[in-house]
Structures are given as structure tokens and as C-alpha cells.
Amino acid sequence: MDCDGDIDFNDINYFVQALSGEAAWPYPDCPWLNGDCDGDETVTFDDISPFVALIGTTCRSRTSEPVWLGPDTTCDMCPCVVLCPDGATPEPEPCGEDMNGGCNMPAGSESFTPVSPGESLCGTCWADAGARDMDWFVVEVPDSGDPCTGLQLTVEVEAEFPLHCGRLEQIVPGLPGCGNLTGQFVDERVAEACTPTSFTTTSLPGGTYYLWLSAFAYDGHPCGSEVDYVITVTGTWHTEPSCPVPPPSQPYTPEGEPDCGDDYIDTFNGGCLSNPPTFSDIGCGDVAEALIYGRTGTYLASGFPAKDRDWYRFVGNGGSTRFTFTLEHAACAPLELLILATMDGCPSYWIVDSYVVEGCQPLCSVTTNCLSAAAEYWFYVSPLNDTGIPCGTAYVLQIEACEDCSCTVDCPPGKADENEPRVGHRL
Ligand SMILES: [Ca+2]
Ligand SMILES: [Ca+2]
Numbered sequence: 370m371d372c373d374g375d376i377d378f379n380d381i382n383y384f385v386q387a388l389s390g391e392a393a394w395p396y397p398d399c400p401w402l403n404g405d406c407d408g409d410e411t412v413t414f415d416d417i418s419p420f421v422a423l424i425g426t427t428c429r430s431r432t433s434e435p436v437w438l439g440p441d442t443t444c445d446m447c448p449c450v451v452l453c454p455d456g457a458t459p460e461p462e463p464c465g466e467d468m469n470g471g472c473n474m475p476a477g478s479e480s481f482t483p484v485s486p487g488e489s490l491c492g493t494c495w496a497d498a499g500a501r502d503m504d505w506f507v508v509e510v511p512d513s514g515d516p517c518t519g520l521q522l523t524v525e526v527e528a529e530f531p532l533h534c535g536r537l538e539q540i541v542p543g544l545p546g547c548g549n550l551t552g553q554f555v556d557e558r559v560a561e562a563c564t565p566t567s568f569t570t571t572s573l574p575g576g577t578y579y580l581w582l583s584a585f586a587y588d589g590h591p592c593g594s595e596v597d598y599v600i601t602v603t604g605t606w607h608t609e610p611s612c613p614v615p616p617p618s619q620p621y622t623p624e625g626e627p628d629c630g631d632d633y634i635d636t637f638n639g640g641c642l643s644n645p646p647t648f649s650d651i652g653c654g655d656v657a658e659a660l661i662y663g664r665t666g667t668y669l670a671s672g673f674p675a676k677d678r679d680w681y682r683f684v685g686n687g688g689s690t691r692f693t694f695t696l697e698h699a700a701c702a703p704l705e706l707l708i709l710a711t712m713d714g715c716p717s718y719w720i721v722d723s724y725v726v727e728g729c730q731p732l733c734s735v736t737t738n739c740l741s742a743a744a745e746y747w748f749y750v751s752p753l754n755d756t757g758i759p760c761g762t763a764y765v766l767q768i769e770a771c772e773d774c775s776c777t778v779d780c781p782p783g784k785a786d787e788n789e790p791r792v793g794h795r796l
């Protein structure tokens with residue numbers, strides 16, 4: 370209130386004068402509205418308690434000494450200071466060096482600063498003369514031993530400069546190496562100076578993950594100025610509901626395909642994606658051939674994510690058909706079920722129905738529309754994505770009913786009655 374930059378007992382008399390109203394305020398060089406301590410744009414008795422609470426405050430400082438900025442200053446003018454919390458780890462890179470440039474460094478010399486869940490790290494990041502420091506962090510997530518349990522990382526950052534940070538997207542989640550990065554962020558934040566920001570990842574399987582932090586600008590923060598930041602990583606285990614799928618109690622048909630694994634080649638029931646095409650057969654109704662106990666999963670093929678795809682052939686009578694089916698599965702991540710139709714095999718088939726089956730959530734007794742006439746229908750089951758489902762994950766596919774139906778509208782091959790086919794879908 371006396372415009373000396375701090376709030377102490379010297380301000381009390383000024384504050385009492387301010388309560389008499391703006392017209393009676395005798396200090397033209399020091400704003401009457403400084404007495405508005407509760408932020409309601411006026412100075413009234415409401416401000417007394419907030420004013421008392423402010424007594425003793427000064428700017429945050431790097432030492433224990435309070436900082437006074439001098440006459441005619443207010444606490445709004447305090448510089449941004451981010452203090453290193455007790456127990457935090459110092460960044461090993463001194464300001465001005467380049468020791469943790471990660472995947473921006475020459476191949477073979479990539480270097481990252483490790484940070485563990487539960488750890489805070491105090492670093493510096495400069496931006497000067499069109500260049501800036503970039504800090505790369507590596508986080509090792511332990512394997513839970515349970516494919517449905519992963520670690521959700523929460524990353525909190527506060528800096529003395531406008532910052533840009535994020536987690537790098539990987540082609541295969543958790544696989545180490547710069548070659549496995551897509552060049553995009555999965556989680557990304559920008560924040561103003563002295564404004565804390567944070568993000569929380571999805572549930573991550575065991576593996577190696579990368580964080581990145583830099584100044585948003587390329588100028589204005591040389592070493593020795595406002596370059597400090599604090600990054601804190603915490604982890605919380607998260608378990609998807611588990612959903613065991615035991616073999617059916619009534620007579621069934623095992624799929625019979627070997628479990629997938631790295632560099633698996635599906636010559637068993639890879640359908641039109643196998644050369645020559647191969648299918649498993651499936652029946653309909655109350656027979657063992659209509660109840661399949663299968664397995665699927667995701668794996669790496671030459672280092673790239675891949676998935677087991679299972680094609681089941683249903684031989685129709687050439688007319689239109691309406692199916693009722695059930696798909697239960699033990700995967701924590703989504704599966705995909707497509708129904709394809711063909712008159713003459715792989716050269717020309719089309720998708721007549723499609724479903725995404727969420728993790729642990731069965732599709733029970735789903736009845737399709739009347740599907741366009743076909744010599745064969747193919748039920749295609751696979752993971753929706755190329756990662757996240759261990760090979761050997763069980764599912765039960767059952768065609769409970771298949772009734773003849775007739776198209777009520779013109780329904781040439783390639784069109785499903787009541788239901789446009791999904792075109793352009795990549796298997
Ligand atoms: Ca740094
Ligand atoms: Ca750096």
C-alpha cells in the first residue's frame with residue numbers, strides 16, 4: 370500500500386486510509402486499488418482478512434533472504450523463480466553443455482538423462498541467439514508380469530521460462546531406441562514461465578520411454594538468467610479388468626493355429642493375406658463346428674508391429690444371410706471383427722459388416738443386418754491395433770444362427786442391405 374515493494378506493518382495505516390474510498394486517497398503515485406486484496410475490483414472491509422494474510426510476503430528468492438525490488442514496486446513485479454525441492458536430483462548437464470540431446474545427437478552417441486518414477490530432477494534449459502538447449506529423459510517402466518497391468522506416468526513440470534515438453538510417440542510401445550520413435554508427441558504441453566503443467570500417460574507396459582523438454586522460444590534466456598526448471602515423474606499402477614475365457618463347456622472346435630511370436634508367418638488361416646490363401650472353416654447353429662476356441666495376439670515381424678489375423682470361412686447357399694454371433698475374448702485391448710463376402714474368392718471380396726470389440730467386453734448374440742448375397746462369408750478376427758495383446762490370448766467365436774433373408778432394396782455384390790459396406794478399410 371505504501372508502494373515499497375513488500376507488505377509489512379508499514380502498510381497498515383495506508384490500508385485503513387484506502388478503506389475511506391478512492392476519492393479520499395491522497396497518494397496519486399501509488400494506486401488505491403493495491404488495497405483490493407480479494408480481487409473484487411474495489412477496496413472494502415472484505416479486503417481486511419486477505420490483507421492481513423499478505424503481511425510479511427515478499428518476492429520468492431533463490432536464498433532464504435526476502436527480496437525487495439525497491440520503491441514503487443509491487444508483488445506483481447516479482448521475477449519468476451523456480452526453487453529446487455529438497456531431495457531432487459540435479460541434471461547432470463551444466464548450463465551450456467550438450468550432454469542429453471537424446472535422438473538429436475549423432476547416431477551412436479545418443480545420450481539421455483535417466484529419471485525414475487518417484488523422482489524430481491532440477492535442470493537448466495537455455496535459449497539464446499536463435500538456439501536452445503533440449504533435454505531428453507529416459508524412463509524405465511518395470512514389467513508388471515501381467516499383460517493387463519501397466520504403469521501410468523504423471524509428469525509435472527515448472528520452469529522459469531515458457532516451456533515445451535512431452536512424451537515421444539513410439540512405433541512399438543516401450544521398445545528402446547531412436548529408430549522406434551515416430552517423431553510425434555503422444556503427450557505434449559506448453560506453459561508460461563512459473564506456471565506448473567502436467568500430463569498423465571495411458572497405462573504403459575514394461576519398457577523404455579522418452580520425455581523431452583525445451584524452451585518454447587529460441588531467445589531471451591541465456592545461461593545465468595531464468596533457466597531453471599523442475600521435472601517430477603510419478604507412477605501409478607493401473608489394472609484393466611481381467612477377463613479369463615476358458616474353453617467352452619459344450620462341444621467346440623479348437624482353432625488349431627500355432628501361437629504367434631516374433632517373426633511369425635501365418636500360413637494357417639491368414640485368409641487373402643496369405644499366399645496361397647488359407648482359411649479355417651466355421652459352421653452355424655448348435656454344432657461343434659459353429660463354436661471356435663481360438664487364440665490371437667500381436668508380435669514383431671522384422672522389428673515392426675504385426676498381428677495374428679484369423680479368417681473363418683462360412684459357405685453359404687449363394688443367397689443373402691442374416692447372422693447371429695457372439696465373440697468373447699481375454700484381451701485387455703480391443704479386437705476387430707469383420708464380416709467379408711465374396712462370390713469368387715480372394716480376387717474380389719467386400720466388407721459387409723464390422724465391429725470393434727473393446728478390451729474385456731464381449732459381443733453377445735449380435736444379429737447382423739441382412740447381408741448381401743454371397744457364395745462365402747468370412748469372419749475375420751484380429752487385434753484392432755498392432756500392439757498390446759500377448760500371443761496366445763484366447764477368444765470364443767460362435768455363430769449361433771444364420772437365416773436366409775432377402776434384400777428389400779437393390780442389393781448387388783458390394784452392397785449390404787440396410788447397411789453400406791465399409792470401403793477403404795485396410796486389413
Ligand atoms: Ca539442460
Ligand atoms: Ca540438454
Ligand SMILES: [Ca+2]
Nearest residue numbers: 626664665679
Ligand atoms: Ca489365431
Ligand SMILES: [Ca+2]
Nearest residue numbers: 635638678679
Ligand atoms: Ca491366424
